[in-house]
Amino acid sequence: IKECHWSSDVCSSDLVPVAFATTFFFFLQLRIADEFKDFEEDSHWRPYRPVPRGVVTLRSLAVLGVGTGFAQAILVLLYQPRLIMLLIIVWAYFGLMSVEFFVRQWLKARPLIYMGTHMVIIPLITLYVTAFDWLRLGSSPPSGLWWFLAMSYFSFSIIEIGRKLRARLRADALAPEGESGADPVADRCRGKVRRRGDRKSTRLNSSHIPLSRM
Secondary structure, three states, X not given: OOOOOOOHHHHOOOHHHHHHHHHHHHHHHHHHHHHHHOHHHHXXXXXXXXXXXXXXXXXXXXXXXXXXXXXXXXXXXXXXXXXXXXXXXXXXXXXXXXXHHHOHHHHHOOHHHHHHHHOOHHHHHHHHHHHHHXXXXXXXXXXXXXXXXXXXXXHHHHHHHHHHHXXXXXXXXXXXXXXXXOOHHHHHHHHHHXXXXXXXXXXXXXXXXXXXXX
């Protein structure tokens, strides 16, 4: 706590809304990028979603994504120019994520590596938003910040695993037949849950075998 540079004048300045807006735009851009990456799969496996149905077009999403990028750059240059390099670093990693690091099929075949490489964007965004405090004062990141970045990485990884599990289990019940297989990360998680459930069911059934059969 002693190493924290947070001060009351930051809260009363325009930096908090700028930090919130630019960080929100990061997550919006990530969601937009997912629509582009998953368009073919969604069109085949999930045609009921808004983008495959044409309710929302990829062109409109592209305009929104580029527009938020310009807004981020303008806000940072106006209110905290020192952050422009961190902004570029997050954009650079985001760009690599958008093209699946140029090894899309290799990553698709390795769900845990896929998730692990994509989760790196979270501590990068966290580093960016905390820099509104420590970089503003011209100082280096607090030593304890790296633990916070690690926590953000693993926390979001847990959330992502839970989200995939819940989404896939719900999709099995509600989505059209044959949708399974579109998401290897979710399928891997679902497979483990299903196998454990099958083993538990087998044990329960075997414990209720009538004595006459023994």
